[in-house]
Amino acid sequence: MEEIAAEIRRRLPAYAHPADSEQGRWMVRTITTTVSSFVDSLDDPSPDWSPLTKLYAHIGAHEASEGHGLDSLEAALRLSSQITCRRFIGHAYDFGWSQETLATLTEAHFRLLAMLVDAAAEGYASAREELATRREVARGRLRDVLVADPPIGLEAIRELAKAADWTAPETICAVALRGPVAGTARLVPPTVLADWSGDAPYLVVPDPGGPGQERLMAALADACPGAVGPTVPVGRGAVSLRWARRAVALAEEGVLPADGTVRCCDHLATLITAEARDLVEAAAPQYLRPLMEQPSPRREMLAETLLTYFNSGGNAVVTGRHLHIHPQTVRYRIRVIQELFGGEPAAPDTKLATMIALNSMLRLFPDAAAEPSSE
Secondary structure (H helix, E strand, O other): OHHHHHHHHHHOHHHOOOOOOHHHHHHHHHHHHHHHHHHHHOOOOOOOOHHHHHHHHHHHHHHHHOOOOOHHHHHHHHHHHHHHHHHHHHHHHHHOOOHHHHHHHHHHHHHHHHHHHHHHHHHHHHHHHHHHHHHHHHHHHHHHHHOOOOOOOHHHHHHHHHHOOOOOOOEEEEEEEOOOOOHHHHOOOOOOEEEOOOOOOEEEEEOOOOOOHHHHHHHHHHHOOEEEOOOEEHHHHHHHHHHHHHHHHHHHHOOOOOOOOEEHHHHHHHHHHHHOHHHHHHHHHHHHHHHHOOOOOHHHHHHHHHHHHHHOOOOHHHHHHHHOOOHHHHHHHHHHHHHHHOOOOOOOOOHHHHHHHHHHHHHOOOOOOOOOOOO
C-alpha cells in the first residue's frame, strides 16, 4: 500500500500531498480498503462490492464538487494497476503460481478496476447534475431578486450571486422579450440571467456598458427581439424591467418600432408621455390646435417637420438631412406653419411642452383632431 501511495505522490501532482497530511493519510486508507476488498473477494464467489463502489462514487462526487475532472483519479487507478500487476508477476515467479492462477488474478483485478472507474464516473456525473441543478435554482432566485420591487439589500444580492457562481456587477439592465422564445435564441452566455417562462420572458444583463458588452448587446438584440431597459445600479433592476416591458407594449401597439430591439433611452420622450397619455392628449390642442385642425396626412407631415426642426436647433439643412428633403422644402413648410399659428409656433417658455405634444400627436395619437372650438 505504501509503495502504491508513494508512487502516486511522486508521479501525479494532484495527489502530491505529504504522507503525514490528512490527504496523504486518506489516500493510504483508500488504497488499503481497495486492496483488502480485492483480497477478500478471492475466496468469495459472490463478493459484496457495494461498500467499495460507494467509496469511489463518493470520490468521484468530491472531484466534481472541487471543480476537477476524473483524469487524475483514473491515472492513479491505472498506476495502481501497473504496480499490482508487477507484484502478481513477481509472486508468480517466487511462489510458482500457474499461468491459470496468474490469469485469474489479473482478470479479477481488471474487472475491479473497471468497476471502480464506473463507480467514480457515476458519482461524478450525479454530483455534477446536482451542482448544476443547485446552480440553476440559485441563478433563478438571483434573477428574480434583481428585478424585485422593492429591492433587497446589496449584501443579500452578493450572497445570492456567490451561490449562483455569478459575479455581481455595479450595474445591470433588463431586456424584455416579445413573447415566448424558443430554439437557439435561448443560448445566451452564462453571464446573462434569463427567465424563459410565461408570456413575458426577460434577461438580466450585467454591466451592459462595460468593455466588450456592446457586441453582446448587439447579439442579444439580433437573437432575442424586444426592448432594452435603462442601465441601473444592480439593486434597481425592477426599474429597468418595468420600462423595458412598457416599451415592448408600445411596440406591440405600433407606437415604437416593432422590428428588432428598441432601447428605452432612445425613446425617452415617447415612453414618458405614454405614461401620461390622457393628460398630453387633453393638453395638446392648447399647443397644437392649428396643426390638429389640418387634414391628414398634411397634419402629420407638418408636425414631423416642425418636431425635427426643433430637434435640429432650427437648422433647415440638418432638418432636411434627417427628413431626406431639400432645405428649401423645410423652409417652405416652416413658413406654412408660422402662417397657421400666426407667428412662431412656440415661445421659449412653451417650446418643451410643444415638442412633447408634437411627439405624442405623431407617436401616440396620430389620428387625433381638435374638437370644434366652443368660441
